[in-house]
Amino acid sequence: MQHRKIVVVLKGYPRLSETFIAQELLGLERAGLELAIVALRRPTDGKRHPVHDEIRAPVHYLPEYLHQEPLRVARSLLACLPRAGFWRALRSLAADLPRDFTRNRVRRFGQALVLAAEWPADAGWLHAHFVHTPASVTRYASLLRGxxxxxxAHAKDIWTSADWDLADKLSSARWTVTCTKTGFEHLKMLANGSSPVHLSYHGLDLDRFGSFSEARRERDGSLAEEPVIVLSVGRAVEKKGYDILLNALALLPAGLAWRFEHIGGGEELDRLKALAKKLGIADRVSWKGALAQEEVLEHYRRSDIFALACRITANGDRDGLPNVLVEAASQRLACVSTDVSGVPELLSPEETGLLVPPEDPVALAKALERLIRDPALRGRLGEAAEHTVRHHFDHVSSIDQLKELFEREWQAAE
Known part of the structure; x- marks a missing residue:
């Protein structure tokens, strides 16, 4: 293959909640791969992480909605019509529409037309991050360009997509990687041998999350002036289970001294603030909003416990292995979460963290109370969790794996 530049298709870029993707892009660049970033929507976050400023790849934005840029879409259609790939892509759209008769499906085809017509110079490969809408655009674009x-694939994109859609994409992709064992087993079953599926943990850039060597205060919740700090980082959305966490905090004994700090934006923030007030704990809760990575790191280091009440929503949406858990563990922060999806792949009960069932505020409250009252337990779990992260979740191994997968394909093509 003459051109090894990879076009990476993302839903939005840059995003504070997708640091793991930016970290991967930077790692691939440093490993010698040339990238071009294509995003389906422009950024909405007011801040950006330092890692975004280190990525050299140019960023190209497709029209988020086709009606917003009709001339651009029309020009792209005319440019693609003479291509043999146009009719292959159109046949694929015709097969998909009866099973997904939505405007969204047509929009993805239109975005693929724009991508194919405005193709980055010297690019010869397409890679989608997320197997739902970005992969739909990527698949159509691959047909258009040949x-x-x-x-x-990650989490929500796997579990909220129809099996037929996933199976079609898996069969047409050269390979797929995913970041949890549960996702891997599901995709491998759907692929049914049609194309390889690989397990690849994102890992963490341990240069950015260096070891925290300072001793934490041995607070045990007995002094009102020394409350134990419970931290959580994540978007305020249903699958994060913040309503469960707030209810658990409200169940803690009245005399126990604690404070809860939340970092992140999200559509449910107002509802959660109202719930905290209703539960009578609003004066113990701080809502920090979205913060940059270096600010988040400081919060990990000055907190005592990290909590995340992951759940599976009615439509199947769920986390994979939340990167914030890996980040918190890297700072010797004792973690409590739920036994959902990939979380147990990091947190082994009573060894590297505490796990409770989802949707169970009583069990979560008991786990939190144990950690609040027992600084020695927090220290033991935090040290073991950090050891696990630094030995098994270094992002260098995932970058090496991805680089090898790309290079194997290029060598085969040559």
């Missing part, structure tokens, strides 16, 4: 494509 180029191979690959995919990184």
């Amino acid at each position: 180029l191979p494509w690959t995919c990184s």
Whole structure:
């Protein structure tokens, strides 16, 4: 293959909640791969992480809604019509529409037309991050351009997509990687041998999350002036289970001294603030909003406990292995979460963290009370969790794996 530049298709870029993707892009660049970033929507966050400023790849934005840029879409359609790939892509759309008769499906085809017509110079490969809408655009674009494509699947994109859609994409992609064992087993079953599926943990850039060597205060919740700090980082959305966490905090004994700090934006923030007030704990809760990575790191280091009440929502949405858990563990922070999806792949009960069932505020309150009252337990769990992260979740190994997968394909093509 003459051109090894990879077009990476993302839903939005940059995003504070997707640091793991930016970290991967930077790692691939440093490993010698040339990238071009294509995003389906422009950024909405007011801040950005330092890692975004280190990525050299140019960023190209497709029209988020086709009606907003009709001339651009029309020009792209005219440019693609003479291509043999146009009719292959159109047949694929015709097969998909009866099973997903939505405007969204047509929008993804239109975005693929724009991507194919405005193709980055010298690019010869497509890679989608997320197997739902970015992969739909990528798959159509690969047909339009006659180029191979690959995919990184994560969490929500797997569990909220129809099996037929996933199976079609898996069969047409050269390979797919995913970041949890549960996701891997599900995709491998759907692929049914049609194309390879690989397990690849995102890992953490341990240069950015260096060891925290300072001793934490041995607070045990007995002094009102020395409350134990419970931290959580994540978007205020249903699958994060913040309503469960707030209810658990409200169940803690009245005399126990604690404070809860939340970092992140999200559509449910107002509802959660109202719930905290209703539960009578609003004066113990601080809502920090979205923060940059270096600010988040400081909060990990001055907190005592990290809590995340992950759940599976009615439509199947769930976390994979939340990157914030890996970040918190890297700072010797004792973690409590639920036994959902990939969380047990990091947190082994009573060894590297505490796990409770989802949707169970009583069990979560008991786990939190144990950690609040027992600084020695927090220290033991935090040290073991950090050891696990630094030995098994270094992002260098995932970058090496991805680089090897790309290079194996290029060597085969040559």
